[in-house]
Amino acid sequence: SIGGDYADNYTVPGVESQEANDLLEERFPDQSGTSGRAVFHVEEGRIDDPAHQAAITAALAELAQGDDVTFVSNPFDARGPTVSRDGRTAFASVQYDESVLEAHHSEAAEAAIAPTRDAGMQAELSGEIAEAGQHVKSNETIGLIIALIVLVVAFGSIIAAGMPIAVALVGIVVGLGGVGILAGFTDVPETSETLGVMIGLGVGIDYALFVVTRHREELHRGLGVHDAAGTANATAGQAVLFAGMTVVIAIVGLQLSGLPSVTMMGYAIALVVMCAMALAVTLLPGLLGLAGRKIDSLAVHRRREPAEGHQTASGKWAGHVARNPVRYALASFAALLVFTLPVLGLRIGFADDGTDATSTTQRRAYDLLADGFGDGFNGPLQVVVQPDANDPQSLARVRDAIAADPGIAAVSEPMFNDAGDTAVLTAVPTSSPQDEETSSTVHRLRDDVIPSAVAGTQANVLITGQTATFEDVSTRLVERLPIFIGAVVLLSFILLMIVFRSILVPLKAALMNLLSIGAAYGAIVAVFQWGWGKDLVGLDATVPVNPFVPLIMFAVLFGLSMDYEVFLLSRVREEFVAHGDGHRSVVDGLSSTARVITSAALIMISVFLAFVPSTDITVKMFGLGLAVAVFLDATVVRMILVPATMALLGDANWWLPRWLDRILPHLDLEAAPDIDLSTPGDTDDESAVELEPAA
Numbered sequence: 001s002i003g004g005d006y007a008d009n010y011t012v013p014g015v016e017s018q019e020a021n022d023l024l025e026e027r028f029p030d031q032s033g034t035s036g037r038a039v040f041h042v043e044e045g046r047i048d049d050p051a052h053q054a055a056i057t058a059a060l061a062e063l064a065q066g067d068d069v070t071f072v073s074n075p076f077d078a079r080g081p082t083v084s085r086d087g088r089t090a091f092a093s094v095q096y097d098e099s100v101l102e103a104h105h106s107e108a109a110e111a112a113i114a115p116t117r118d119a120g121m122q123a124e125l126s127g128e129i130a131e132a133g134q135h136v137k138s139n140e141t142i143g144l145i146i147a148l149i150v151l152v153v154a155f156g157s158i159i160a161a162g163m164p165i166a167v168a169l170v171g172i173v174v175g176l177g178g179v180g181i182l183a184g185f186t187d188v189p190e191t192s193e194t195l196g197v198m199i200g201l202g203v204g205i206d207y208a209l210f211v212v213t214r215h216r217e218e219l220h221r222g223l224g225v226h227d228a229a230g231t232a233n234a235t236a237g238q239a240v241l242f243a244g245m246t247v248v249i250a251i252v253g254l255q256l257s258g259l260p261s262v263t264m265m266g267y268a269i270a271l272v273v274m275c276a277m278a279l280a281v282t283l284l285p286g287l288l289g290l291a292g293r294k295i296d297s298l299a300v301h302r303r304r305e306p307a308e309g310h311q312t313a314s315g316k317w318a319g320h321v322a323r324n325p326v327r328y329a330l331a332s333f334a335a336l337l338v339f340t341l342p343v344l345g346l347r348i349g350f351a352d353d354g355t356d357a358t359s360t361t362q363r364r365a366y367d368l369l370a371d372g373f374g375d376g377f378n379g380p381l382q383v384v385v386q387p388d389a390n391d392p393q394s395l396a397r398v399r400d401a402i403a404a405d406p407g408i409a410a411v412s413e414p415m416f417n418d419a420g421d422t423a424v425l426t427a428v429p430t431s432s433p434q435d436e437e438t439s440s441t442v443h444r445l446r447d448d449v450i451p452s453a454v455a456g457t458q459a460n461v462l463i464t465g466q467t468a469t470f471e472d473v474s475t476r477l478v479e480r481l482p483i484f485i486g487a488v489v490l491l492s493f494i495l496l497m498i499v500f501r502s503i504l505v506p507l508k509a510a511l512m513n514l515l516s517i518g519a520a521y522g523a524i525v526a527v528f529q530w531g532w533g534k535d536l537v538g539l540d541a542t543v544p545v546n547p548f549v550p551l552i553m554f555a556v557l558f559g560l561s562m563d564y565e566v567f568l569l570s571r572v573r574e575e576f577v578a579h580g581d582g583h584r585s586v587v588d589g590l591s592s593t594a595r596v597i598t599s600a601a602l603i604m605i606s607v608f609l610a611f612v613p614s615t616d617i618t619v620k621m622f623g624l625g626l627a628v629a630v631f632l633d634a635t636v637v638r639m640i641l642v643p644a645t646m647a648l649l650g651d652a653n654w655w656l657p658r659w660l661d662r663i664l665p666h667l668d669l670e671a672a673p674d675i676d677l678s679t680p681g682d683t684d685d686e687s688a689v690e691l692e693p694a695a
Contacts, residue, residue: 003177004184005102006193008131010261015472016446020384020464027422034101036127038063038113039091039365040075041372042120046087048076055119060092063112067105071095084372091369094129101132110361124365126353126378127466131362143610147205147603154209154599155216157296163212163287168204171279175200175272182268189261191548192268194611194619198626199269199556202607203247203563204276206600207240208284210567213596215288216295229288236567237281242499243566244277246492247559253491254555256484258476262548266555273559314594314639318587321640322647329644332636339519339632342526348478349544350470351617352378352433357540360615370432376409379433379467381442383425385414388457395423398461401453402427407441433467434544442471477547484551488558489514498664499566500573501656508645509569512637513561517554520629524549524621537612537620549621557629560604564638568593572646573654586646594639601634 012018040047040056047056053076064072075082075090083090096105106129113123124130144165151161176196182188214236218228251273254266288295321328353366369377383402387395395414402425403411409430414423427445431437442463450461489510496506524545526532531542572589608630611623646653656664 002184003180006190007187008189009187012472017464017469017472020462027417034128035095036129037091039124039368041089041122041368047090055116059113059116066108068096068098070097089372101128106132124361126362126365143607146606150602160295164205164208167208167279167284171204171276172200175275178271179268188264192265196272200272202604205603207280210236225292229285240280243563246562247273250488250555250559253488257480318590318643321643325644325647328640332640336515336519340522342522347544348474348547351543355543375432376429381427382465384462385423386460388459391457394457394459397453401449474547502654509565516633517557519632520625523628524625546618553625561633586643604630
């Protein structure tokens with residue numbers, strides 16, 4: 001009842017395009033909102049035939065009656081090139097007084113232009129009008145099915161496998177409900193919902209998986225249901241809270257991006273993760289109590305626990321790696337570096353409508369405008385000019401200088417405000433909005449062309465428009481990325497140092513996480529920029545990497561990598577404290593956690609890959625990048641690089657200066673309650689199905 005709709009609001013405080021938009025809002029209030037185009041096309045004849053003109057004019061009159069519409073141009077009486085040279089394509093500009101449009105705006109526009117299609121014309125929408133009506137399609141159901149299969153194989157029981165799925169789904173419902181409430185008070189980007197589902201499913205299932213696994217281990221040790229659930233919460237549950245908080249802290253760190261939209265996206269994702277954490281230690285123990293000893297019923301296969309002293313396959317592998325640490329450390333490090341190399345060619349930018357699926361109206365409108373008016377017509381620049389009152393020719397010099405630039409195809413006549421002290425020019429680039437050449441043109445105009453044209457005058461010239469705004473967003477995010485990475489790495493280092501009472505362990509964890517994230521970036525560059533296997537992910541053309549992707553991916557992946565680090569090293573640390581043997585602690589720790597970490601990784605990868613077929617290119621990037629990073633982290637990093645480096649360093653892994661140990665707070669993730677196994681367990685479920693006895 002108090003929720004709101006998602007809205008993409010890309011304001012960027014402190015950049016030129018935002019300053020120009022603020023000036024437009026002040027001097028041209030009817031031009032300060034968002035805008036779009038209605039595009040009309042005929043295959044035969046001319047678009048300006050009387051019958052076509054009448055149908056288009058009637059449609060535009062209906063469009064002008066829509067909510068928040070302030071102006072609709074008519075292509076047959078407006079100034080400028082609104083009808084293509086071949087006479088088959090025309091467009092009308094639509095102006096709104098809202099900076100963010102919603103689905104009902106798009107629906108009204110579609111209804112208004114529909115009669116022109118009945119008259120034999122093709123009619124499409126572009127810009128925010130079209131995007132407001134698009135809904136991102138994803139296939140999270142496929143990821144859920146694969147996750148359920150993985151859990152059934154891991155647990156051997158449908159009831160045990162169903163619990164993590166149930167907890168994750170409740171977390172998604174509650175979390176997205178909270179995000180919806182957040183959207184009622186501020187602008188929350190639409191992508192937040194998709195990312196919330198993607199990440200919420202992954203962490204929700206994984207966190208519950210860790211707790212259920214520990215609960216079943218304690219049951220097999222002979223504990224009663226209540227004691228086993230309590231022990232699982234005191235150990236795995238506490239680790240879930242710590243690991244989850246590292247994810248939340250990393251994501252909330254997006255505040256450092258300097259972009260309100262990215263900040264709100266981070267808050268939305270963090271809210272979903274917090275719900276997953278909370279339910280893993282509240283709802284899940286309740287479900288464990290309800291299931292009692294029937295948690296292993298509905299078994300699909302009988303999985304026997306290894307006998308005491310029997311080493312699992314993962315334990316044998318860890319021992320093999322630990323006996324040959326130099327070879328495996330160098331090989332895994334080199335492999336991650338090779339995956340990371342494509343990052344050197346990373347190009348940040350926004351994809352234009354020309355890369356959308358041909359089934360979308362904005363893609364069809366893009367193609368019609370590009371064919372009829374040129375590639376750059378889909379990304380015009382707005383040049384806001386405050387001429388020098390003492391130099392009447394200052395505006396003309398600015399216009400002539402821009403028109404003479406090789407990257408500009410055409411410049412419109414100036415349009416003045418009522419006071420006559422501010423003018424707006426529309427400059428059409430020669431290249432498409434996402435081309436690197438267009439970015440170069442924007443920078444050249446700002447840095448060289450315009451300063452030279454207004455030298456010695458008091459004229460103020462600012463460039464805005466969607467293309468310039470996206471360029472400013474990209475620049476801001478690239479500038480803030482090192483600051484953000486440094487802050488997240490430093491904070492996570494401190495947290496891990498507190499938990500594991502070590503300097504080298506958190507230092508290695510940070511470096512390994514950076515390597516796996518860099519490899520994920522490399523995969524995105526190879527697929528989306530270079531086109532390697534682009535058909536496999538449903539990509540029509542190569543695109544630059546969306547600037548939001550590296551930033552948000554780093555926040556999410558650094559947190560998720562810390563999850564696996566915490567669950568693995570907490571067991572290694574537990575073993576080391578028990579017997580003080582560094583080599584044995586690595587082998588035993590990996591042996592006891594490899595299966596659950598592998599299962600968790602398979603679930604994460606399945607959930608993330610299910611979003612790759614999405615209709616949204618940005619969601620595709622997130623899905624592929626997150627899946628690659630989790631795969632490398634769970635295989636190359638956790639199974640090879642971690643045991644190899646820990647074997648190399650030996651007891652030095654747990655070195656911590658005494659003075660630092662005294663001032664750091666103590667947090668023990670393996671502080672299980674001390675339970676006497678010689679006493680009878682819970683008696684409230686004696687009639688339940690008996691578990692397979694532990695060896």
